[in-house]
Amino acid sequence: DVKVTQSSRYLVKRTGEKVFLECVQDMDHENMFWYRQDPGLGLRLIYFSYDVKMKEKGDIPEGYSVSREKKERFSLILESASTNQTSMYLCASRTDRTGDYIQPQHFGDGTRLSIL
Amino acid sequence: AQSVTQPDIHITVSEGASLELRCNYSYGATPYLFWYVQSPGQGLQLLLKYFSGDTLVQGIKGFEAEFKRSQSSFNLRKPSVHWSDAAEYFCAVGGYQKVTFGTGTKLQVIP
Numbered sequence: 001d002v003k004v005t006q007s008s009r010y011l012v013k014r015t016g017e018k019v020f021l022e023c024v025q026d027m028d029h030e031n032m033f034w035y036r037q038d039p040g041l042g043l044r045l046i047y048f049s050y051d052v053k054m055k056e057k058g059d060i061p062e063g064y065s066v067s068r069e070k071k072e073r074f075s076l077i078l079e080s081a082s083t084n085q086t087s088m089y090l091c092a093s094r095t096d097r098t099g100d101y102i103q104p105q106h107f108g109d110g111t112r113l114s115i116l
Numbered sequence: 117a118q119s120v121t122q123p124d125i126h127i128t129v130s131e132g133a134s135l136e137l138r139c140n141y142s143y144g145a146t147p148y149l150f151w152y153v154q155s156p157g158q159g160l161q162l163l164l165k166y167f168s169g170d171t172l173v174q175g176i177k178g179f180e181a182e183f184k185r186s187q188s189s190f191n192l193r194k195p196s197v198h199w200s201d202a203a204e205y206f207c208a209v210g211g212y213q214k215v216t217f218g219t220g221t222k223l224q225v226i227p
Contacts, residue, residue: 009157035217040125040219042217042219043206045214045215048214090159090160092160102210102211104150104162105160105162105215106162107152107159107161108159109159110159
């Protein structure tokens with residue numbers, strides 16, 4: 001089974017801090033994703049990465065950056081945390097298209113981040 | 117632009133009753149459709165997916181979904197709900213570059 005591991009289940013940080021959320025997958029997947037999940041808004045895509053050192057903005061990239069130096073690891077960075085970034089953050093990975101089909105994403109358990 | 121609508125924010129059913137969760141999508145081409153389930157404090161788990169072929173797809177945990185192109189719908193069904201099915205359910209549509217998720221439907225199961 002695919003395992004997507006997020007380094008922290010719960011995290012509390014202060015306004016203005018630089019925050020790192022880490023995600024590791026063990027299946028050699030090419031694609032990785034960061035979402036935030038808020039009640040009533042579903043999942044919104046922050047950034048995604050097709051491959052090492054490649055990244056693309058999602059729907060809500062403002063205030064975030066990402067890093068993918070190794071294939072298995074995809075980091076989300078809050079450059080200067082603000083209270084409106086308090087949320088649940090979900091990481092996902094997916095293999096590239098195989099045959100004619102697009103493969104589904106596999107999710108980690110999430111990091112609940114509180115910014116005080 | 118692609119989009120997903122889950123019109124029911126919250127649904128309550130009795131254990132043993134049948135279930136249907138609604139999903140309507142907007143997508144410019146043939147859609148790739150997914151249903152995920154999220155138990156409290158956990159990530160999303162794939163229930164089933166539709167890419168092409170038979171419009172009735174079977175998934176895990178006894179769930180099925182039917183793709184209806186004319187109605188732009190992909191509703192999730194289960195004939196008999198178990199208490200362990202209480203969770204939040206997300207419909208998603210997309211292609212290679214991007215998958216868009218609905219806002220979710222919370223399912224409550226009463227004994």
